[in-house]
Amino acid sequence: MPEIVVYAVAGRTPAQKKGLMKAITDAVAEHFAVDPQGVVVQIVESDPDSKSKGGIPYRER
Numbered sequence: 013m014p015e016i017v018v019y020a021v022a023g024r025t026p027a028q029k030k031g032l033m034k035a036i037t038d039a040v041a042e043h044f045a046v047d048p049q050g051v052v053v054q055i056v057e058s059d060p061d062s063k064s065k066g067g068i069p070y071r072e073r
Contacts, residue, residue, distance in 0.1 A: 013047075014044055014050070014052070016040060016053045016054070018054070018055045020056070021058050021060050022058060022060065029055055032053075
């Protein structure tokens with residue numbers, strides 16, 4: 013079954029992450045015509061000091 017990995021900077025609430033995982037699951041189930049129980053969603057969080065954009069760490073943005 014489908015497995016989706018989301019990379020994000022840490023800092024979202026558990027409720028935000030739960031909502032995102034549910035929305036992704038629903039979208040994949042609908043568009044891939046699969047059972048939602050078989051869809052795996054994982055959020056991989058990075059510390060804001062360990063990720064940068066344009067050479068500026070996210071903590072400094």
